[in-house]
Amino acid sequence: MIGIEEPTTATLSEPRRVLTDAAATSTPASPAPAPPASPGPLAVLADAGLEVPVLGGGFVRHVNLDVAASAPALVAVTAHVARVLPYYSSVHRGAGYPSQLSTSLVEEARGTVARHVGARDDDLVVFTRNTTDALNLLANAVPGDTVVLDLEHHANLLPWRADARRVVVARRTIAETLDALDAELARCPAALLTVTGASNVTGEVLPIARLAELAHARGARLAIDAAQLLPHRRVDIAASGVDYLAFSGHKAYAPFGTGALVGRADWLDAAPAYLAGGGAVAAVRVDGADWKRGADRHEAGTPNVIGIAALARALTELERLGEAARARHERALTERLHAGLAAQRGIRVIRGFDDADDRLGIATIELERGSVGRLAAALAAEHGISVRAGRFCAHPFFDRVATRANGLRASLGAGTSADDVDRFLAALATLIADGPAHAYERSTAGWCPVDDDRPRPAFD
Structure with a gap:
């Protein structure tokens, strides 16, 4: 296969950045003492050192605690993309050198994905747009009923046929939830359990x-x-017995528009082609077509060569960071975050299970009083801290475990530092105690400053 040698440096067009921390415009109240571990970022992301404007003038270092929605690209990934872009071309059957190179990038990436997730030799790796796309593809292939939990993201709840979707309400413990799932599968056979x-x-x-x-x-x-698990933990589907795995590049530090479905071939080979078009067929006649088997059957049209190459490089870089180092980094920051939240007044941390002893660097809170949407807007506009407010595309679960209409989620990643967590906790304490320093109003775009004087960069 044709390969591309990686450059030692890459020239990137960068927005305004700062390499040292800057204080926010207001002096935050101090939260409870933090745990002793003070880790810095584990990896360098494309937004490292990014400065953002705050209300009233000035810039602060951006704190990105919204990586559970979409993570910035690893710098190694952006450098890889810059390196392969000049060779971008159509794939398969192209005689030109760039076309052959692009084909190699896609097929080598397929192997990288398979290896990273511990795929079996006869598993398929089908490239998709994202996790939602991958699960919709799988939904077209399931020959029977599907059992799901109510805690699912909409991407793993809505694709399954309504007349064949059996939803089990999760119990207060994981152990009881497993029993409930077992009882449902015993009550009436199902083809698939998806969680x-x-x-x-x-x-x-x-x-x-x-x-x-x-x-x-x-x-x-x-x-x-x-989608959430893979950016934080290595998943081995063969060793764990998983039949199908769906995930997205944009949550795994490769936000270039691709994802994957990995799993057993028989259902996928028997299913109708996910997209009808060129590349999915062996022969076409006016009265019909002979469809291919394997990944090609569901990858009609021109693939996202750059996104696929970026995903493969991101997975490789996560491997280079090392499982032990990633676990230590996340554990220290997660403990720091939850310890700080436990000391805050006026909030409640949302939990789904009483016996869950393993969690990623994600925490969702609800306020005793006030709007989390307004709070999230103030964190961004006055402190340069990005979080997310809402129900996080998991409405049935959120409505069951929460007591308020919406929550505020802070999520950590490989680029998060102890200072990021401390900045968030301090700003949160200040805003809950004193309220925002500026006025906000709610519109169709959500909560926004009434007078937003923050400059916006020109991207042309």
Whole structure:
């Protein structure tokens, strides 16, 4: 296969940045003492040192605690993309050198993805737009009923046919929830059990291997929505018994528009082609077509070569960081975040399970009083801190476990530092105690400053 040698440096057009921390415009109240560990970023992301404007003038270092929605690209990924872009061309059957190179990038990436997730030799790796796309593809291939939990992201709830979707309400403990799933699968056979690997609301991690055992014992297969889990944890589908795995590049530090479905070939080979078009067919006649088998069957049209190459490089870079280092980094920051939130007044941290002892760097809170949307707007506009407010595309779960209409989520990643967590906790304490320093109003775009004097960069 044709390969591209990586450059030692890359020239990137960068927005305004600062390499040292800057104070926010107001002096925050101090939260409870933080745990002793003070880790810095584990990896360099494209937004490292980014400065953002705040109300009233001035700039502060941006704190990105919204990586559960979309993570910035790893710098190694942006450098890789810059390197391969000149060679971008159509794939398969092209005689030109760039076309052959682009084909190699896609097929080598397929191998990288398979290796990273521990795929079996006969598993397919189908490239998609994102996790939602991957799960919709799988939904077209399931030959029977699907059992899901109510804690799922909409991407793993809505694709399954309404007349074949059986929703189990999660119990207060994971152990009781497993029993409820087992009872549902025993009550009436199902073809598929599909569950999130980790909640995008609480960060709580589910026991994948145990779920696989449970599903297989009842004659069902297991699909895992790994959109949140995979950027934080290495998933080995063969070792854990998972039949299908879906995930997105944009949450795994490769935000260039691609994802993947990895899993057993038989259902996918028997399913109708996900997209009807060139590349998915072996022969076409006026009265019909002979459809291919394998990944090609569901990848009609021109693939996202750059996004696929970026995803493969991001997974490789995550491997280079090392599982142990990633676990230590996340554990220290997650403990710091939750310890700080536990000391805050006027908030409640949302949990799904009483017995969950494993969670990702995600925390969702609700306020005793006031609007989390207004709070999120003030964190951004006055302190340069990005979080997310809402129900996080998990409405049934959120409505069951929360007491307020919306929550505020802070999420950590490989680029997060202890200072990021401390800045958030301090700003949160100040805003809850004293309120925002500026006026905000609610519009169709959400909560916004009444007088927003923050300059915007020109991208032309």
